[in-house]
Amino acid sequence: MLLIECPHCGPREQTEFTCGGEGHIVRPDPATATDAEWGHYLFMRKNPKGLHYERWFHAHGCRQWFHAARSTVTHEIFAIYGIDEPPPAIDANKAGSR
């Protein structure tokens, strides 16, 4: 079970959080998006081995959304940052395999 550093509450157990999946997905302009673009936005997600930028929700805490950069292999969390912040650069090798 992960220990997640909520930016507002500090370190808390994973059971207090909900993972919102991949972060930084841009919702296309619905007025101009093609069916293919809209379908991609709705359904296509990355499934990387290693570094993953994702969204988390402190559902049983402050109820705030935030971003995390996490290794899907080691579960190491490299960075926690605001929901409106761009993804920080992380050395992909650091997030490598176990």
Place this chain on the structure above:
Amino acid sequence: MTQAFRNSDGGRIDRGKRVSFTFDGQNLEGFAGDTLASALLANGVRLVGRSFKYHRPRGIVGSGPEEPNALIQLGVGAHTEPNTRATQIALFDGLVSESQNAWPGVGFDVGAINNMVSKAIPSGFYYKTFMWPAAAWMFYEKFIRSAAGLGKAPTEPDPETYEKRSVWCDVLVVGGGPAGLAAALAAGATGARVILADEQSEFGGSLLASRDRIEGRDGADWAGDVIDDLAGMPEVRVLSRTTVVSYHDHNYLVAVERVNDHLPLGKRHGPRQRLWKVRARQVVLATGAIERPLVFAENDRPGVMLAGAVRTYVNRYGARPGNRAVVFTNNDSAYRAAIDASDGGIAIAAIVDCRAQPEGALVRLARERGIEIVAGSVITGVRGTKQVSEVEVATLTQDGSDVAGARRSIDCDLVMMSGGWNPTVHLYSQSGGKLAWNADLATFVPATAAQKSREAGAVNGSFSLMAALAEGSRAGSAAARDAGFEGEEPAVPACDAGPGDGVLALQALWDVPCGRKGAKRFLDFQNDVTASDVALAHRENYSSVEHFKRYTTTGMGTDQGKTSNVNGLAIMAGLRGVDVPEVGHTTFRPFYTAVTVGALAGINSGPELLDPVRKTPMHHWHEQHGAHFEDVGQWKRPYCYLRPGETVKQAVDREVLAARTSVAILDASTLGKIDIQGPDALELINRVYTNNFATLKVGACRYGLMCKDDGMVFDDGVTARIGENRYLMSTTTGGAPNVLNWLEEWLQCEWRDLEAYCTSVTTHWAAIAIAGPNSRRLLAELTATDLSNEAFPFMTWQDGEIAGIPGRIFRISFSGETGFEVQVPASYALALWRALMTAGEKYSITPYGTEAMHVLRAEKGFIIAGQDTDGTTTPYDLGMDWIVSKKKGDFLGKRGLERPDTLRDDRKQLVGLLTEDPNEVIPEGAHVSPSPHSNKPVPMEGWVTSSYYSPNCGRSIAMALLRGGAGRIGETVAIPLEHKVVRAKITRPVFFDEEGERLRG
């Protein structure tokens, strides 16, 4: 039987405290401090069980968690527990134990016939024999299942209690042997918060089984003094009888404390076991090592034991597992065991050593004592069915692949074997740490840690006492330092463990030749896997480690292969002609030893505590008035109210008719309610509903449908405009938290420019729905508010006082009848409910439950999100095109609903179904088939989502999602059920008052 195999002195048992117990009905006696295993051995009991597959007689092999054979059915009745290890059961007065897997008894076991026909049941027997025809498995299965299995699960509910605790610490030390004690002392001295956990009743680990000395004292006494020192440190917590069973991500470890298992039932206080969930900044693993058996012919006879285990029984318990032993080894450590056993009164007939020229301090010591050493030789056979009586010894050939020369027989009643030691790397490996093969020790040792952990002592392959103490001190200090605590690393205590301590000088010996065909050389005692099973797996190409394990079942017993895994890998490596690390090892998975389900559940068991139960303020009234409850999410809701002598169907029909003919009331408090405020509240609401809310005036309410951005229906409900910038949104009962989360997600992540605030007020307001032609008349008696159609039109709301209680009156209806919903603060709800019941007596007011509510809404064709929709249903599929705004700008689902796939006209669409037989109520979930009599699998084109008997229509009604259903009104379809096919006509999904005159009346 007296304790004929108990020494008159020595050991850590209290001979002044006799303890009575039974084994297979036999009354026996042991001493305080015994385990069940040591007491059985002291009483001369050698045969303790039958093996899993061949039902071969088996005895105790080990002295700890590694024990594969001595599995015990412990206790009786509701307290009975199967598959407990005799080696880890603390003896207490009145303990009742039984052997397992033998019928009628362990001495004469009918299943032993499997041993004689063992050639016919090799590895993979079940896979090969019962493969075909596939349907026959149904027939075989019950016989196979009843023949398999070890102990018996209790049939009664567990009367014990359990609890869980979550804690954090700076340093968690796992293992209370010399390394762990040194680590805890070093870390504790810095002031760090330390937890020290050990699975045994007493701290000291290997010190309890040895005659080692530390700082001039007996090692076990030193351990006791260290525990006293630790007890004086306020930040240190010491947990005995506590096994750390798993190591998860981010230094999260789980331990089970056996709080009461060592006490007689009458003397237990508090929980039986306690589950510790530990988050540690740093971890020190001092988990020790487990001795490895040797794989030689007939090595499973009762009396063939691990050499170190014999040493433990003699030194710690003063119990002799035999009187005359042959030692069989490939390393020096067994010489220490032989010397201690000899001092404990066991005659050592010979030490059979596979090494041609064993030379070491311990070898010399044994030789000086006159113990015969048979070098360059191996045991080629063991005789004695229920106890060892003699062994056969032969010389190894030069290359070690075979034996040669004359066989020599040696009388004995005990064989002490040692094939080396495997570090207990289970937790280390669970943490993600990588293992490396150490050729000198012929085993896997920790290489690269994955988490904030350190290893100390035997788990590192450092087998000497000096190394354990030194590594422990160093690891404890370093762990505390990394956790932010400074301190001097304490001096390593002086110790004396005798000559040759920790030296193995091991010569790898895996598959011991015996010069005979068909002799069983056991590798995994618990699952009856032999060396020839490994060869079979290899021949059949199950040679990768994961295949081999599953094909032979090596390591898949309750002991999880603690004694068998490395031997299995090494034998497979030999067959493949590669080095052991090339074969690799299987994944070590939680738990290290078996954990009771009770400990995992803790207090969260039973109908009240497994999951929170939510009750409305009127719950008690419902209970008193015959409510038959159903679970809706965590809520308890009345399904119907049963009058004496009534069936459920009769009650539901009565409630439904009452709502259409007079007046009926429903406890609707469970509906989700979200208070939304802020200057952009309207904009938020307009974006999440598919229909237009921009025109909603203060005092009005509107039904809305919510879609996900893919256009699929997700929730629905009525939203009322309470003020200029304030709205009250209602949701389905089960959807309330999801809708709130949904609003938060869009507000925080996507629409950060909107200023709106959402708060759940579900339990703040209780709600009562009043439905029926007399609803207005009834409510008017209790309020001054003008309820006339003109003053209070449909889909509006007003503040009002009802029966003297301030609240809100909504002119809304889910029943299709003239109706009102009254919301009052929850604490007033019961008073209001009672007032309505009293005032309504003259109208024969009827409380109605969720089933009547469902029938009423289905008669009207009102959907329930989540029942008539399933996440692939659009508003168009529901025939609700009118609710999707064509005028307003973007809203969630708008673009999704324009995708070609959501516009297909052959999608599954909601229709009504009227059965040919009006009394036939189709089960919900039944499938609709175009050709119900075709071969299986029968083609399906949809399913029934709602189905009821409607007393108002005088017949059954149903709704279904049906492929292209909207264009098929009037068609007849078939619904195949278990024993018949039901036919029904497709209709529009409205069955009663299609024009809605009653609703607005």
